[in-house]
Amino acid sequence: MQRRFIFIYLMVLTLVTSCTVTVRTADSVSIKNSVHNYPVIGDLDIGKKVTETKEWNNTPLNKTSLETGKGNLISETVCKYDGDVLVEPQFIIESTGYPFFRHHKVTVMGYIGNYKGFRNATESDLKALETANKLPQGEVVRYNDNTGLKIFRK
Numbered sequence: 001m002q003r004r005f006i007f008i009y010l011m012v013l014t015l016v017t018s019c020t021v022t023v024r025t026a027d028s029v030s031i032k033n034s035v036h037n038y039p040v041i042g043d044l045d046i047g048k049k050v051t052e053t054k055e056w057n058n059t060p061l062n063k064t065s066l067e068t069g070k071g072n073l074i075s076e077t078v079c080k081y082d083g084d085v086l087v088e089p090q091f092i093i094e095s096t097g098y099p100f101f102r103h104h105k106v107t108v109m110g111y112i113g114n115y116k117g118f119r120n121a122t123e124s125d126l127k128a129l130e131t132a133n134k135l136p137q138g139e140v141v142r143y144n145d146n147t148g149l150k151i152f153r154k
Helices: 002-018 068-081 123-133
Strands: 040-058 083-098 102-120 140-145 148-153
Touching: 040 068, 040 083, 068 083, 068 102
Parallel strands: none
Antiparallel strands: 040 102, 083 102, 140 148
């Protein structure tokens, strides 16, 4: 009986003392991975002016922000008219009701645009993009090369 007790005691002691914490340190170098795309120029074909409206109710259990509603409305409008982008969207927002129970009505007006004719940017395009990126917001740059007048708005 005493031998069993000593044996169990030694086994527990062995298990407790055999577990050690090892601390290892290593030098590491962070690897910066990024992808730089070469600019691609696409012609934008602007179509007809469209207007769409969306309405929804916000409750404490079902909330949709105005920004999300505007984005959803743009997406639905572009899909409905089979376009790629909505050019110059303008919004009319009407909100009524109490802070926790609001009714939102958002109307968007803009032009449906479709991309066509993609090509790699030429040297003159890159110069124009570099010039346009240095401008303060809202200023217009006119860049004239041999192919004609190009207007960029930042």
